[in-house]
Amino acid sequence: MMLYMPSVDVESLYSSIKIISIYPNNKDKNMPATQAVSVITELESGQNVATLEASYLTILRTGAMTGLATDIQSRKDAKVLGVIGTGGMAFEQALGVLEVRDIERIVLFNRTEEKAHAFKERLETFGVTAEIEVANDVNALTKVSDIINTATNSTKAVFDHEYVKSGAHINGLGTYMPHMREINEESIKVARHVIFDDMDAVIVEAGEFIHAVETGDFSWEKPVALKDMIDKEIDRSDTDITIFKSVGTAYYDMSVAIGAYQKLK
Numbered sequence: 001m002m003l004y005m006p007s008v009d010v011e012s013l014y015s016s017i018k019i020i021s022i023y024p025n026n027k028d029k030n031m032p033a034t035q036a037v038s039v040i041t042e043l044e045s046g047q048n049v050a051t052l053e054a055s056y057l058t059i060l061r062t063g064a065m066t067g068l069a070t071d072i073q074s075r076k077d078a079k080v081l082g083v084i085g086t087g088g089m090a091f092e093q094a095l096g097v098l099e100v101r102d103i104e105r106i107v108l109f110n111r112t113e114e115k116a117h118a119f120k121e122r123l124e125t126f127g128v129t130a131e132i133e134v135a136n137d138v139n140a141l142t143k144v145s146d147i148i149n150t151a152t153n154s155t156k157a158v159f160d161h162e163y164v165k166s167g168a169h170i171n172g173l174g175t176y177m178p179h180m181r182e183i184n185e186e187s188i189k190v191a192r193h194v195i196f197d198d199m200d201a202v203i204v205e206a207g208e209f210i211h212a213v214e215t216g217d218f219s220w221e222k223p224v225a226l227k228d229m230i231d232k233e234i235d236r237s238d239t240d241i242t243i244f245k246s247v248g249t250a251y252y253d254m255s256v257a258i259g260a261y262q263k264l265k
Contacts, residue, residue, distance in 0.1 A: 007250035009258065013043040015255040018054050024153065034058070034088060038257040049182025054253065061256040062246060065226060066149065066171050069244035071237070072099035072229050074147050074169035079104045079203070081130075082145030084159060085152035085174055085184075086110040086119035093149050093173055096104060098128065106132045107141040111136035114255040120181055139163040150174055150182045161186035166239045172208070176247040183243065188212045192240035198249040205247040238256045 006017040020036035027033055036054035041047065081103045083094055087110075097103060106123065117132045123132055135141040142148065142163040144229040152158055152174040161184040164170075170191075172183040185208055187195070196202040202209060203220060212218035226244070236242060 004248035005248075005253055007213075009045070009254060014049075014254070014258050014261075015041045015043055016250075018237060018250065018253045018257070020054070020058065029168075032088065034083065035134045038253060040257055040261050044064045050117075050257075050264070052257055055252055057256045057260060058248070058253065061252050062073065062089060062248070063094075063096040063250065064171060064256075065096070065197055065246055066093045066173060066244070067096030068230065069197075069226055069246075070147060070171060072232065073193055073234060073244060074101060075236070075238060076101075076166050078146035078235060080107065080144050080146045081105070082109070082141040082148045083105045083115040083119070084109050084141065084148065084150045086116050087151060089173065090119065090149065090151040091122060091168050093151060093171065094123065095126075097147055097171075098130070099148065101147065103130050103176045104149075105144075105147060105244060106130050107135050108132065109135045109138045110140045147171070152182050153180060154182045155180055155183040155207075158182045159184055161190075164241065165242070167237075169242045170244070172206075172243065172245040175207055176205050178205060178207045178210055181211065183208045183245070185212045185215070185217055187241060188243055189217040190242065191243045192236060193234050193242045194218075195226050195229055195244045195259055196244075197226050197246040197252070198224050199223065199225050201247050201249045204246055206245055209245060233257040 001022040003020045018038040038052045038054040040050040043047045078101045107117040118207040120132045142159040149171045175182045
């Protein structure tokens, strides 16, 4: 898959375009599945002022957004993080949660269990001090997690709603096409609060939400955009289910690219 993501910042007078390729089978060639570059253009003269390797920037901004949404939505006393899918995007997403909550236990699940163990070692090497374990059953993870990160390209729900813990917060961070689904639609149906990274993008890209709307289990009038919730708090009880759904959009990529360029200058 090839994605071309342009955006313009009329305040800073820069534009950017990110070109990103997603080739899942690259893992068999010992190559990264996701590869990206961002080109920044200065709008007063039209000069292309920087070309940035953007794969890490994509991961970084998604992790930061995960932290923001988790801080807004999850219970303050959340202690257990469950990570479903331990691919290239999942590490910074986990770190985003660790930035905003005092996580004591991390439970990992991946269809290829060896990758989950490698992810555990990476967290430990990075200095994460929480207890980390690998689950061989995804619902064993689901039923103990206060916060669940899903980072997969699945076409069906990756956990069963009946095992979702009361008061859990779910970050849906992997799927980004109408045919993809990773969040259980029963969880979507009962969620008290839902935040999207971008309303327009999710409406055409988030398969589980598109299907939930078609079946009458969800309404596009319910969610709010992340940008409208910064520095705000939601009204939630200890039993409410909350969801953050991210599909990625160009202006987030532009923001982090401009920030990196200005730091380089």
